[in-house]
Amino acid sequence: MITTPDLIAALVEDATPVRRLRPPLARATAWLIFAVLLIAALGALHGLRTDLAEHLLQPVFTLGIVASFVTGVLAAVAAFLVSLPDRSRLWLLLPAPSVAVWMSTIGYGCLTDWVSLEPDGVRVGETLRCFVTLILTGLPLSLVFLVMLRHAAPLRPTMVAITGSLSVAAITATALSVFHNLDATVMILIWNLGTSVLIIALACTLGPKMFSWVSKRLILDRA
């Protein structure tokens, strides 16, 4: 076993100049700009949903989209803040109000749409396109998150992974709501709530391992 003085000597020997992390708000802004650009690119390729203008007139729909986007923004800020050692864990509560509003609009939508559910409300092909959008939005955002927050690996990987995935899920849900005709109750639940829960559950189980893997790879590459 190496002694502590030897370890200190080895660490000092390895002490190359490092570039300080930018402030968490700046980094969160950079990630959000990337997310917005990604959604814009997907929108340009896929096109907005046909009845978007009509739906935007409905307060519940608009409130739901705004709440999910705000959840994405606040959860991203919280994840970048909590990933630093000296920031309070109370920042995890930052997206809580907007999550509550978002979930309540989903619930309200379910309640109203339950009555007007039609058998042919959702076409079969739409499901596949929804899935593609989900992957194209969620995967790049998650990967960028992993790289940007790799330093959280030895500190709070689970909490950071959950908060980050909440952000990814909320922004993905926003994209799904804007791009796809999802009016049926079951589909709303699956694509909004279900995907969020799925992404967060994946983050819980795989997040710490992924953080640690990405962190080790990048540190080894740097060395």
Add this chain to the structure above:
Amino acid sequence: MIQAANTSRIGSLNRVDWCSRRVRCLTTTRGSYSAMLYPYRPVRSARERGYITIVCSSQPAHVHTLHLTCQRKLRRRHAARHPASTPMSSRRPSSLKDATDVASAGRYCDRAALMARAQAGEREAYRRLLEDITPFIRALASRRLRDPSEVEDAMQDVLLTVHVIRHTYDPSRPFAPWLAAIANRRIIDRLRSRARSNLRQTQLSPKHETFLVAEPKLEYTGSDAAALRTAIDGLPSGQRQAIKLLKLEEMSLKEAAAQSGMSIAALKVATHRAVSSLRKMLGGQRRSK
């Protein structure tokens, strides 16, 4: 106001440096100490009570606990006693320049400035910083881990983590909370991993032991040999002599006959009877066991 029975060991308080919300650097007549407010929150009102843990920087094993009734009273008292030191040391630097300039404002600024220089690649500053924080980390680890080797492992783990994520430190913020968060996190991770490994392990009892060879059962062999010797001593003299010469000393019949003066046939009969007697005696003993 400090109420403590062991203030004499620490000496009387000369100066308090407000390193961060949680950690104070105390200078007493007997040396410098780092003090950690416990629980980890600032005492905000006069009615709140807490205590601080004092860890001697030069001798981490010397941990003292001082009760303090009110943080504000403490601050006010020391501001009154040392008007020059307290305002400067309680000021939090707002930028890296401040952190470097206000080097005399206590250990907090020293460590922040050292870390800022270490981030820039200054090895001597980094060495000083690591050597300076080692007692603090050791004290933190000692509070949760008992085994000295495990404390050492935890401390090295913390040092490695500090090294890997040193770029996350912002010199405009206090150094001690950054370090304490890393140390606590790594120590808690170690405790959790130890608890998990303990759950997977089963303590072996002697009943679980299995042996491929008979060496571990030598104690039983030893007791059998003693019993055999006692049984042989209890034989009649002719039989005892025959057994000793033929079985224990492994002589041939001719040699035994020459030495004992008995005929070969008599030796054979005596040996046969002796073995039968021994079998009865030892068999009876085993059954009685």
